[in-house]
Amino acid sequence: MSLGALRPSPLVEQAAERLREQISGGDWAVGTKLPGETSLAKSLGVGRSTVREALRALAGAGLVQARQGSGVFVIATRPKEDWSARLRQAAITDVYEVRMLLEVEAAELAAQRRTDDDLAALDAALAKRRDAATGSDEEFVDADIALHAAVVAAAHNPVLTALFTEFVPALRQGLIDLVELLGLRSGDPNHGDEGHAALVDAVVRSDAEAAGRTLRDELRQTLAQLHSL
Structure with a gap:
C-alpha cells in the first residue's frame, strides 16, 4: 500500500494524520496488524523515529496498541473522545x-x-x-x-x-x-x-x-x- 511521501515539516503530525486517515478510512480494520516501522517509513518518506512518534500519538488517541513481540494493532477506527x-x-x-x-x-x-x-x-x-x-x-x-x-x-x-x-x-x-x-x-x-x-x-x-x-x-x-x- 502506497501512502504517498510527506512534506518536510511537521513530519510527526503529518505522519500521524496520514495513518489516522488510513485507519478511519477502513484500510486497516480493527484487529489488523500495521506494517512494520521500516515499511511505514518507506511509504511515508520519513525516518523510523518519525513513524515511532506518530504511532505513539495514535496510541495516545486510542487508535492503536503496541503488543510486546507482536507489533502494533488497530484497536479503534475513531479517536477516543477528549x-x-x-x-x-x-x-x-x-x-x-x-x-x-x-x-x-x-x-x-x-x-x-x-x-x-x-x-x-x-x-x-x-x-x-x-x-x-x-x-x-x-x-x-x-x-x-x-x-x-x-x-x-x-x-x-x-x-x-x-x-x-x-x-x-x-x-x-x-x-x-x-x-x-x-x-x-x-x-x-x-x-x-x-x-x-x-x-x-x-x-x-x-x-x-x-x-x-x-x-x-x-x-x-x-x-x-x-x-x-
Missing part, C-alpha cells in the same frame, strides 16, 4: 450532578485539612464575590467560581482540583445563562451570599458535616433552577 470536549457537549444539568458529587466531598475535606493560608484565600474569595455584586453577570459568576475553587483547593487533593478545573468552562457558561435567564440578580445583586458565607464559616470552624451540608443544599437549589430552564 474529556474536555465531552464536558463541553454534555448537558449542564449532567455536569452539575457530577459537580455536586465532587464539590461536596471537597468541602468536607477542606474543613478537615484547611491551613491558615487556605482560610486567608477563602476570606479573600468571599470578599471578591461580594465586590463583584456591583459588576456584570460574567464578573459575578467568575467570582463565584473562584470561591468554589478556593474551597476545592483547601481539600489539598490534586486530583479533585484537576477535575474541578476541567469542569469550569462548562459550569461558567451554564451559570451565566442561569443568572441571565432567571434574572437571579435583579432583586439581589449578591445572590447566594448567605449560603456562601455559611460555607466559608463551616470550613473555618473545621465542621466537615456543616460544610458538606451547606454546599449540597446550595448546589441542589441551583440544579433545580437549571432543570427549570
Whole structure:
C-alpha cells in the first residue's frame, strides 16, 4: 500500500494524520496488524523515529496498541473522545450532578485539612464575590467560581482540583445563562451570599458535616433552577 511521501515539516503530525486517515478510512480494520516501522517509513518518506512518534500519538488517541513481540494493532477506527470536549457537549444539568458529587466531598475535606493560608484565600474569595455584586453577570459568576475553587483547593487533593478545573468552562457558561435567564440578580445583586458565607464559616470552624451540608443544599437549589430552564 502506497501512502504517498510527506512534506518536510511537521513530519510527526503529518505522519500521524496520514495513518489516522488510513485507519478511519477502513484500510486497516480493527484487529489488523500495521506494517512494520521500516515499511511505514518507506511509504511515508520519513525516518523510523518519525513513524515511532506518530504511532505513539495514535496510541495516545486510542487508535492503536503496541503488543510486546507482536507489533502494533488497530484497536479503534475513531479517536477516543477528549474529556474536555465531552464536558463541553454534555448537558449542564449532567455536569452539575457530577459537580455536586465532587464539590461536596471537597468541602468536607477542606474543613478537615484547611491551613491558615487556605482560610486567608477563602476570606479573600468571599470578599471578591461580594465586590463583584456591583459588576456584570460574567464578573459575578467568575467570582463565584473562584470561591468554589478556593474551597476545592483547601481539600489539598490534586486530583479533585484537576477535575474541578476541567469542569469550569462548562459550569461558567451554564451559570451565566442561569443568572441571565432567571434574572437571579435583579432583586439581589449578591445572590447566594448567605449560603456562601455559611460555607466559608463551616470550613473555618473545621465542621466537615456543616460544610458538606451547606454546599449540597446550595448546589441542589441551583440544579433545580437549571432543570427549570
